[in-house]
Amino acid sequence: MSNIRWGYAINQWRNMEVDLARKEQVESALKVISVCGFEAVELSDCDGILDGPENILGHFGSPQNFMTFLNECGICQVSSFFLNLGNGSFFKGGFRSTNSDDHKIIIGAAGGIAGFMSQLGVKCMVPRGMPPYWKEAPVTDEKIKIAADCWNHAGKATQASGVKIAVHIDFLNGLRGLDSIETFLSYTDPEFVGLALDTAEFTIAGIDPVKFYEKHHGRVCHFHFKDAVEKDSQDEYKETNAEIEYWPVPVTLAGQKRGIERWYYEMGTPGGRVDFPALLKSLYKHNYDGWIVVESDQSPHAEESVMLNGWYRRQVLSMIQS
């Protein structure tokens, strides 16, 4: 029997330094998420005053106070925490999952953050598997093995708090492409490491998310639902500066030469490539038990995106029977 719960990522509200910088901005976003029918929020380490233990404690005083704040906005818990850990971000110390010397620090950080996040209801932490492809290439079997080792140990560290590592695959990351992902899965322990299947990222990278889930459903423990209308048909992920570091969020330059300003779209967007009904049927078939977090990063209008995704879930996906 499947047990699917719906959350929404708050990251789309955080594009500028002044975003999600005040409690009332957070309150506004949470109420929008709640009233559009989503019960939980996914946080990330880019999300302003919600970007991790230090800021949450600083602004709210305690995990309990923060949970009260969430509940008063109509949000029951934090579903998951997305973090730039081990992907070489110099804002996070530059540590890389592909460098064994960095593992101790990454694993320690993972365990510490998980301990805090578990108090907010978090059941999985979502790091990117590696640094961006253009920085990590060539991505060899050996590098994948080293990264897998990193996440195996990080997964053990987070499991102590009841939190699982769900490695996020995205089209600009070193860990991308079906062969690399399957190699990574073969080197990781299913008990400690799962995957976060982001429907748009898979689609842009040329991987059919439904077929992938049918084959690897036992390893997928988290979802990001968003749509895509374009594929990376020109191998733009390989280009220098396909993604650059920036604060508060990385900047995607891939696609801009051919006029792509936005890769990600709301579910149900005309021309959208993701077959969400088919994927949801597959989730029910395989008794998926976990969160689907809808994401609309790169949205030009955060509130409208949540409303459109709320419509699609209520009017289209609710017709899919478990």
Add this chain to the structure above:
Amino acid sequence: MEHSVQEVVSMQSAHNIKWSYMDHWSMRSARGWVTPQNGPAFADRFYKAIVGVGFQGVDPFEFRLAAQMQIFGSAKAAVQFAKDRGVEQFVNMFCIRYNENTHLPETHEETLRCFEAKIKRFEGVGLESYVVMPATHYWKVEPVSDEKIKWMAECWNRVGKLTKQHGIKLTCHHEFYCGLHHRDELDKFYAWTDPEYVYLFVDTAQHQISGVDPTDFYLKHHKRVSGFHFKDTHYVDLAEDYRTAPDPERSASTTSRWFWEMGTKGGLVDFPRFMKAMKDCRYKGWASVEHDKADVGGNYAESTCHTKWYIENVLSKIYA
């Protein structure tokens, strides 16, 4: 627990109140901020957004509905497009383009003819009511006399009788700057209009700005009330802005934004008390949310989500 669309509809139909949304909407596009009337793709986004956050009906402006009918080719096609996206119906149409000088009897024949044309034009939409501002700007009417109010009443009695023959209620919405501003002027108007033909559409913010307690006013006239605009204000007009020419909404001295969504800091309308009054009067039917000027320092999507959040988390616990 996830509910199917059928279950949700069934639950909503068990409620006394259905919520409709007054279309002032604007959205971002490659050509800047646009309204849903800029083409089918924009209408599609609007309806999905509104239904997505839980509204069941849409209240159009007359000119916006007319544009939709042009885009889709007919009233029937425009309605079907909305229904296909989960909108139950177009409920109240806010009328424009008629001679608002109803205190002048020589305008009445023209107004009657104008509404005959509207009835013909919007036949088949399935509207419940036409919403009108029953008097023109206060500064154009003053001094407001009993005689002028009686002429206004006479005009709308005739129009209301006409619309009723076509199954549509004629209902009056009182902008704070219209020629019926003070409580005694309002009460006289409703005393001199026929309850069978002229209904009242209570706009919580407009009355609050005028210094008329919306709850007290509703309680006195609740049998005449056919609908509401739920919106808030942060200001009472203490400087006689309602008399400002040419347009107190845009050129008044107090503020450039009179209207706010429910639930904001500084909001003056006591919505829980108002909702309790609706419960006491056992109101059944549509209630509308209106955001007017939400794009002054904000945007419609955000205001709409916040107000629906307020409905679900505060008002519906009092009466639903």
